[in-house]
Amino acid sequence: MKLDFEEVSVAGLAKSYGPTLALAGVDLRFEAGTVTAIQGANGSGKSTLLWLLAMLAHPTRGEIRYGAYGIGRANGLRARIGFVAHQLQLYPGLSGHENLVLSAKLHDIPYAEKRATDLCEALGLADYWNRTVRTYSRGQAQRVSIARALLHEPRLLLMDEPATGLDVESTASLMGLIEQERQRGAIVIIVTHEAEFAGAVADRILQMERGRIAELRT
């Protein structure tokens, strides 16, 4: 069952990988219709925070709440989470369209093929959607990965370096898309190294250092 929520909050969130403390107790709240950019040096805990929010890892300490629900309702919550990871997580042997159809079916979206086709057309992927992902440039694969994260109209959209590999035109299009998601009421959280991009799309910018929030700018 799909579960909906209007905000995501984390309290005392910490994550260790063996002796390495990746996240050292973070308290945050993200509301619907907002875009948050997270910046910080390599190893500052940005991506770990996204992975925890995507429920791809369990916190060592602390709690994540998706509205009224905790991570115990993972399956229902996953239906409302979209994730663009740094590794594109696409099957190289399938075409972009087939990757999208697979995800649409796994999300139980009615008329999965049509939804995938419509999204490919809307995002300008039609030129290469039937080629296998193996033949794509980084930017083309990135756009398919972004399309997949949007297939099921997620409430929580997590993006790890979404502008990587995109040309100027595609980056502008991505900014427009993020704005559309904000207006739709999504909670958008973006990890990026690009200060200009973060400044252009985000309502607030978090600076992370050594697993903690060092600065918050609005």
Add this chain to the structure above:
Amino acid sequence: MSVLRAAWLVALKDLQLELRTKEILTSTGLFAVLVVTLGSLAFYTDPVSSLTVAPGVLWISILFCGILLIGRSWALERENDAVFALLLAPIPRSAIYLGKTLSALILLLAVELLLVPLCLIFFQIEPSGIAMPLLALVFLGSVGFVSTASLFSSVGIRTQARDLMLSVLVFPLVAPALLAAAVATRELFAGAATAEIVGWMRILGAFDLLFIGFGIWVSRHLLAET
């Protein structure tokens, strides 16, 4: 979405990839031919001794082909971290395990369609009267092996020592099922009636249910965090 529907979608995706590249079937099929040919050349002495040697060659071939096939199947998931497309979907974790097991079983059975007749020909074993019980034994043995090997291959997503894990964990676990299958096949080749090997089939069936049940239960935890 139900576990079975999600598992079917995962399996279909694997079969779609394989139909496109035919990579797993080609490499595993050729390997199967090689093992059976080498086995028959090395161990065949006369039609009587071949009846005791053939079961060993057959099940060693199935074991090696299965390991090769399942390893490749999970390697496709690691490429580009593609498995996260499944882990991010709102489907039960056990559906991923079941889907991967189902696709691997279908591919292994396809290879066995080549392997079993080849083994019978090379070891000069008359198939009439033993074909159906032999196919049942091969099917039951393959289910047990694939369900166990798939489970521990899924652990390989998180560890670099995946090959070591396969050999250390899978071989001892599937040994009883493989031994039962090999002994039953030997009895069958030696002229035992189907009724005489039904007991072995029951043992194999019990192993299969145990392995699949264990796999479904454990995969929820093994695939919970990556």
